[in-house]
Amino acid sequence: MPARRRTAAAAASSSKDGESPMSPQSDDPAYQMKRKKNNEAVQRTREKTKQSAQARKERIEKLKRENEQLKVKIKSGKKHIATLRELIIQGEKTEDHHRIIQEILGAPDSGDDDEDDDDDPSS
Numbered sequence: 001m002p003a004r005r006r007t008a009a010a011a012a013s014s015s016k017d018g019e020s021p022m023s024p025q026s027d028d029p030a031y032q033m034k035r036k037k038n039n040e041a042v043q044r045t046r047e048k049t050k051q052s053a054q055a056r057k058e059r060i061e062k063l064k065r066e067n068e069q070l071k072v073k074i075k076s077g078k079k080h081i082a083t084l085r086e087l088i089i090q091g092e093k094t095e096d097h098h099r100i101i102q103e104i105l106g107a108p109d110s111g112d113d114d115e116d117d118d119d120d121p122s123s
Helices: 008-014 023-027 029-090 095-105
Strands: none
Touching (some): 029 095
16 A cells, blocks of 8 residues: 655645655655556456456356366266166176166266377387
């Protein structure tokens, strides 16, 4: 927070020789340069803070979307497990059961292809 400046009336009434104690400082070119640099630094800091907050918000939204997608995958996986468990418990081997198992086991993984052999230097 910037320092409070005294008003002209308050400065005139409190100074003994009629000259304001702020006027030599405010007319000083070095002081003016310091103030200008400080104001620029404050602007840069505020802009950087805004950008950081915006990036944080975007990351939070991205993670929320990803979390929802993962919840859907978990729910689907749990349904598949329940179906397979039920088929195992029934113990019958019918064509329909075989088809269901093949559908579940052959279901494509959406984006979880971690088995890239192209980048493996040992192959």
